[in-house]
Amino acid sequence: MPADYHTHTPLCRHAAGEPEDYIDAALAAGLAEYGISDHAPQVPEPFDDWRMTLAELPDYLQWIERARRHAAGRIPIRAGLECDWIAGGESWISDLASRHDWDYLIGSVHYLGDWDFDNPKWLGRWTESDVDAVWSHYWKTYGQMVDSGLFDILGHPDLVKKFAHIPPGDLDRFYEPVIDAIAASGAVIELNTAGWHKPCAEAYPAPRFLELACSAGIGLVISSDAHAPGEVGRDFSEATLLAKAAGFRETVLFEKRQRRNLTL
Ligand code: ZN
Numbered sequence: 224m225p226a227d228y229h230t231h232t233p234l235c236r237h238a239a240g241e242p243e244d245y246i247d248a249a250l251a252a253g254l255a256e257y258g259i260s261d262h263a264p265q266v267p268e269p270f271d272d273w274r275m276t277l278a279e280l281p282d283y284l285q286w287i288e289r290a291r292r293h294a295a296g297r298i299p300i301r302a303g304l305e306c307d308w309i310a311g312g313e314s315w316i317s318d319l320a321s322r323h324d325w326d327y328l329i330g331s332v333h334y335l336g337d338w339d340f341d342n343p344k345w346l347g348r349w350t351e352s353d354v355d356a357v358w359s360h361y362w363k364t365y366g367q368m369v370d371s372g373l374f375d376i377l378g379h380p381d382l383v384k385k386f387a388h389i390p391p392g393d394l395d396r397f398y399e400p401v402i403d404a405i406a407a408s409g410a411v412i413e414l415n416t417a418g419w420h421k422p423c424a425e426a427y428p429a430p431r432f433l434e435l436a437c438s439a440g441i442g443l444v445i446s447s448d449a450h451a452p453g454e455v456g457r458d459f460s461e462a463t464l465l466a467k468a469a470g471f472r473e474t475v476l477f478e479k480r481q482r483r484n485l486t487l
């Protein structure tokens with residue numbers, strides 16, 4: 224099985240489980256590597272209620288060390304963060320990048336302005352919004368994140384579809400500029416299986432986006448976005464089939480922000 228690099232810890236306040244349980248699940252799933260990428264601190268604090276604080280960063284590194292000790296060489300443990308892309312936030316990402324010898328950084332767009340649109344708490348805001356306008360805003364923001372060049376992995380590319388608010392018609396108009404930007408940036412995308420368990424009932428990104436990404440020569444990782452041990456490596460067989468159907472023959476591994484390939 225590929226590596227699973229997008230996983231969380233209880234420090235983000237909406238995940239559960241001990242490091243030992245996550246590692247046991249990773250071993251049981253036969254993953255190539257296990258990476259931890261909890262929601263990164265964001266300034267100014269307090270920013271929101273679904274991430275670790277900056278003061279908790281040492282606890283996070285200790286949690287990773289506990290995972291590594293339990294793994295005891297049976298599976299490589301990688302250290303990362305899922306960082307939020309906030310317009311104009313480049314210097315904060317660089318600051319975070321310098322605070323540890325990370326194996327990779329994931330960049331995610333969860334915020335459009337002050338709205339964390341994927342938070343079920345604000346579902347009502349979707350009904351007041353023009354879906355096409357939200358999608359345009361989302362993909363423009365995603366493209367800016369890509370252009371920053373600060374991330375190794377680009378998280379859940381079409382997360383904006385989470386609650387199944389999807390504009391009618393051909394979506395290539397949203398995908399194509401971002402595909403070009405990703406190809407130019409050299410970052411890889413993730414095939415995030417969590418979407419299968421959300422109202423959209425589809426992995427992130429959509430099969431069409433995957434095909435375009437493969438044709439453009441963009442690299443791929445497969446991720447569960449686990450917030451509980453039982454979700455580690457979830458749906459990886461289905462995801463592997465989906466990736467192969469889109470044309471992918473390998474996934475990418477990261478160590479100290481250097482990449483190599485693993486045959487699918
Ligand atoms: Zn989360």
Ligand code: FE
Pocket residue numbers: 305331333378379
């Ligand atoms: Fe996310």
Ligand code: FE
Pocket residue numbers: 229230231305448
């Ligand atoms: Fe996540």
Ligand code: ZN
Pocket residue numbers: 229305331378379448
């Ligand atoms: Zn995520």
